[in-house]
Amino acid sequence: MSITLEVCEPRELLALIPFQLGFQPRESLVLVSLRRPDGRVGLVARADLDDVCDPVTGPAVVARLVDHLRSDGAATVLAVVYTDDALPGAVPDGSRPWVAAATVASAAEPPGVASVWVVGRAGYRRLECVDGLCCPAQGRPLEDLESTQVGAHMVLAGATVRASRDQLADLAPVSEDARRRARAAAVAWRRARSADGLRGPAHADWLERSLVAWHRAVEGSAVPAELGQVAAALDEVVLRDAVLVSLVPGSGRLPEKIVQEVGSPPQDTSTSDAVGRAVAALLDPAAGVRPDDATERGRSALERVVAHHDPGAAPGRTLLALVAWWHGDAALAAAHLDQVCGEQDYRLARLLRTALDAGMPPGWAAVPRPAGR
Structure with a gap:
């Protein structure tokens, strides 16, 4: 199915990612290709957060993801960090989301990073946002991501999201x-x-x-x-x-x-x-x-x-x-x-x-x- 989303719709983009992957990511970095000229969603690439934050191999892991997005024709990149840790603040503090963001910023020039979002166990926020009304410390409620146009569209189309990657290839049980x-x-x-x-x-x-x-x-x-x-x-x-x-x-x-x-x-x-x-x-x-x-x-x-x-x-x-x-x-x-x-x-x-x-x-x-x- 073809879905066109604009870059100015981060909530819709965040809601789309699990459907694109087929499972709810955890402890992951996800990069989304936003294609020229209208911000159409392209390739969605994922890596384990531990691999991304490894000081030795992390840059190569992210560089490989970004290369795939460049090949996809990305005009810019949306980065999303999924973590079980507490949401970090808007000031770099050495936490894994900030480490991942820095690694992505270094690897993604070009095409450049549109924004970095963090999705935690109970909330989500834009990493660098300093507006407490826009992005409170505890994050926006995850329920926001469950009541989106793209989510409704995907559900009506029969798309499903597995609880984890381990369940992706499960088949219907047989007697x-x-x-x-x-x-x-x-x-x-x-x-x-x-x-x-x-x-x-x-x-x-x-x-x-x-x-x-x-x-x-x-x-x-x-x-x-x-x-x-x-x-x-x-x-x-x-x-x-x-x-x-x-x-x-x-x-x-x-x-x-x-x-x-x-x-x-x-x-x-x-x-x-x-x-x-x-x-x-x-x-x-x-x-x-x-x-x-x-x-x-x-x-x-x-x-x-x-x-x-x-x-x-x-x-x-x-x-x-x-x-x-x-x-x-x-x-x-x-x-x-x-x-x-x-x-x-x-x-x-x-x-x-x-x-x-x-x-x-x-x-x-x-x-x-x-x-x-």
Whole structure:
């Protein structure tokens, strides 16, 4: 969803941050990119406050965040310190919010810092404000942030805020009976794949049946056994890629073509060209598209597949991370990757982690660079 907020609306901006992150930050520094020319909210980046305030590594941590915001096209930066400590006064006193503010000010020239806010356990205030009526010592009440236009808008749109980052990648609970059925089906489906040493048309048939189970999952009609079959089939890179392509708007019958061509020489380059366009829809600023309702249905199906089988299995969790990144939710993407067992052994997970660490946005969200830059 697209929300335009002006820089002069700090209360609205502060209310937006937890929705952008997906969780209520604590003991954190959050930097918000305010894009030119109208102060549109861009990238929201977060770091642990302890890391920011470390005298040795803190400047590098903040510099990396600011680099991401510059790449996002920030005209200026809003800084917010979330702390469990007492709110500091308006005079620099060596407290962590003031240390963080000084570090941000040093790193963010350019684009410059619009203001620094501190959010505590019971109140919030602008750090450098000396007006006791505007920013009393105990801060403005946090209830102010619960009655905002942006908060109402996000709630009506179905957005939710987790209590902490640790809960970001939690999936809906599944009964033990359903999980047992799914796991048994996954074992049988893998056995069917390997017992006959499937190759050529037989392999393609196994993949096609796996893809049918995936489509049933997207429709919401798959039983636990079919969800287990999909989970097992995602171990096959071809099927995983077909599932990913199926999430891209306009992909049509391309996933079926991908699996049908397994084991047989392609007649032409039409399928590979179409796959290239689907990948560009995720990555390329010139061709990038936003996820649509079908993508969201696919994400829900992936969540059910992962929850029914193995929440740490690399293929499913990595796809969930990729979809979260495509939605522009880097925090959720990172949280899903944190759940991957053997991330370093799974190439797609490593590539996505590298993209997240570099602050790379999905194609649709990338800001075009001026010529020569």
